[in-house]
Amino acid sequence: MNAEFREFREFREFRDVAAVTAAVVAPFLAALALVPLRTSVTHTNLALLLVVVVVAVSALGNRFAGALAAVSAAAWFDFFHTVPYQSFHMHDRADAVTALLLLAVGLAVSQLAARARLLGAAAYTDAVHLERLHAATRLAGTTRTPEEFVRYVGVELTALLELTGCRFEYGTLTGRPARLQPDGSVWVDGWDWDVDRQGWPDGEIELRAVAAGHYQGRYMMTPAPGGTPPPLESRLVAADLAGRAAAALDRARQPAGNGTAGNS
The missing domain is CATH 3.30.450.40 (GAF domain)
Structure with a gap:
């Protein structure tokens, strides 16, 4: 049982590293893939698609990874989908508001997803402890x-x-x-x-x-x-x-x- 718990902990540590990597790379790739749609899809809808990426990273990793994904998504939304393109400057106030909302929603969602993950980990730990006590009771x-x-x-x-x-x-x-x-x-x-x-x-x-x-x-x-x-x-x-x-x-x-x- 202890080996199982250790494997679970090692898996979580590996998942945290993978999530941080995804937090940096995934929003960039998603924003880049959406470039052909930036003239046919509203900026609000593009931002919502990037929020989906933030949610996925948050579900995979921890609070830090989720927050990093939210910042990354907002930055690459600005870089690829606001005028002037390929620049971190914005001339349109509506685009600035959309980018800020993307950041705020992404941060909020990342915290909720991380909270759900912590509750799941706590439930697993409690189950391991309960099984340990039950095993001792049976053996006694x-x-x-x-x-x-x-x-x-x-x-x-x-x-x-x-x-x-x-x-x-x-x-x-x-x-x-x-x-x-x-x-x-x-x-x-x-x-x-x-x-x-x-x-x-x-x-x-x-x-x-x-x-x-x-x-x-x-x-x-x-x-x-x-x-x-x-x-x-x-x-x-x-x-x-x-x-x-x-x-x-x-x-x-x-x-x-x-x-x-x-x-x-």
Whole structure:
């Protein structure tokens, strides 16, 4: 699942590069192709055709690519379709208004398209996280031993948070390492660490495995040096996985028949 998410991220990065290239080239080619029509089609309609190109680039790329396409479309509309031709000067006020409207509409559309793309990416990420939690739930219900499930969660944490190391410690708490909290925040010496701005703190980070108020142990996690910290959603999923590992251990340590009602 982590490999699938990484492939999706790499595809998005490739698409962003392709979109920026298209933002520069596509409006130029479209404006050039429309040159034979500039005497038979109104400037307003030509501008609308160039807006279509901006929409296509925005749907492919990000906000920057969409905005760049809008600027490029307005510039090449001026160059090829307003008098004097092959010049970035305009003598007609109506042409200037059309070019400005093309730029404004293109910028607005690019922002809307980029927003829709971000929502789609967020939906995909949420689906990946949900499947990860469902997989853990299914596995916890099998005949695997709690220790095997604890190791499984460690592997999932390594993939989810892109760690270089992750081990589980049974027993009492020792030391004062940085701690990943259940709410996704990170504490360092009792202070709230701004992980989104500062990145992971140095050294190992503990993630306590607690279920029903019972402490079962902790995961000691080693982030990649200089790596980008995962978003809050990923940190919350990590805390949830640790809680499920603790629940598996807690169930295994309950006396047989605990919690069942006796016959009266």
